[in-house]
Amino acid sequence: MNNKVLLPETCSAVVKTSFGSIGVLTQFGKVKAIHIFPGMFLEKMPHDALSAEAVRQIQHYLAKPGMRLDLPVDMDGMEIHRKIWMELMAIPCGEVKTYGELGSILHFSPKVISEACEANPLALYIPSHRAIAISGPKGPVGEGDPSHPLVRIKYWLLKHEGFLHV
Structure with a gap:
């Protein structure tokens, strides 16, 4: 997910989902942000062709999880974050890596990996939900309070992609 301050009213488009809404911000022919608004069930028609295409692709992903x-x-973002985001984008749908595994690959601490995931401005495009604290016999654990909206969405995405079978 991401911690960029983005409000639904400033988005170029907002897609309603079963877990909330996903906002898309486009500027100068590029997608600047894709933000998940947990529990906020709003919809906003796209302002331009790019936001319309982003909405179409997000809806397709929500229907068919293997779609990138x-x-x-x-x-x-910071250079260190962009390096981590590129590694996250290499994790296939239905798979995860722990913060420690990613840290070993990139020579960063798990905390730095976690911070990059939190700073992710492009939810779903950069699949930071595929980075987990640790993996246990029933899937990811150590992600925080399971009733927290962002943790619930992370679990929903991992289940949607076939990693969790809970």
């Missing part, structure tokens, strides 16, 4: 978003994006 293919959009022109502005991956705005």
Whole structure:
């Protein structure tokens, strides 16, 4: 998910989902942000062709989890975060890596990996939900309070993609 301050009213489009809404912000021919609004069930018609295409692709992903978003994006962030985001994008649908595994690959601490996931401005495009704290016999554990809306969405996405069978 991401922690960029984005409000539904500033989005170029908002898609209603079963877990909330997904907002898309486009500027200068690129997608600047894709943000999940948990529990906020709103919809906003796309303002431009790019936001309409982003909505179409998001809806397709929600119907068919193996679909990867293919959009022109502005991956705005610190260089270290962009390096981590590229590694996250290499994790196939239905698979996960722990923060520790990613840290070992990239030579960063698990905390740095976690911070990059939190700073992700492009939810679903950069699948930060595929990075987990640790993996147990029933799937990811250690992600925080399971009743927290963002944790519930992460679990929903992992189940949707076939990683969790709970």
